[in-house]
Amino acid sequence: MKIGELSRRTCVPTRMLRYYEEQDLLHPERAENGYRAYEASAVYRVQQIRGLLDSGLTTEIIRRILPFLTEPDEIHVHPECLTEETAALLRGEADRIQQRIECLARNRDAILAYLAAVRPDTSPPDGVGGPGARVRGRPYRGCTRWDRQSAYGRRTRDGR
The missing domain is CATH 1.20.1270 (Substrate Binding Domain Of Dnak; Chain:A; Domain 2)
Incomplete structure (x- = not known):
């Protein structure tokens, strides 16, 4: 999906989605024409990011813990990774x-x-x-x- 569709599905402005990409929180693929192409799972990822930001976490901390978040209530961290x-x-x-x-x-x-x-x-x-x-x-x-x-x-x- 393109950035506009992701924006509509998540109610997050495209500018904010680009910011998440700059902060290394989102990782869209690039189509041949240079457009961002997001997987369907990006909707869930953006919702996670919004929830973490709304709870007061900084983008730096979110960037560090995001790889370990798989489900809303589950965190999978191997002790050696922390x-x-x-x-x-x-x-x-x-x-x-x-x-x-x-x-x-x-x-x-x-x-x-x-x-x-x-x-x-x-x-x-x-x-x-x-x-x-x-x-x-x-x-x-x-x-x-x-x-x-x-x-x-x-x-x-x-x-x-």
Whole structure:
């Protein structure tokens, strides 16, 4: 399939697909006329890439782990394939994601506390905040600039 069809099937702009190729995440064949030719499996691969980007991973990390992802919930890695450098990078990324989760939870609690204060009739989801819930500290403490920007719909590192 050509790049336009892959774009339609995945709802990812052609420009972004070219970027994935530049980042060595996609590997299309080239037809005699120079057009990119994608296998049907590229649809799944693009969906994987989008999911990983949406979860906050960088293209560098995705490039390193993508060869080991076969199914949505399966990772096949032989221990000898995981270098210390990649393992350290993944540990750092897991720590960064945990910090982001904590930041998002604080922001959620702050929003729910605000709603409870201004609209007492609003009930939060079970186990989250509640009437009279108090928020300690600033909601953004521990958040990176990228988290703050993405919270307001601004562009993030990967241009999303």
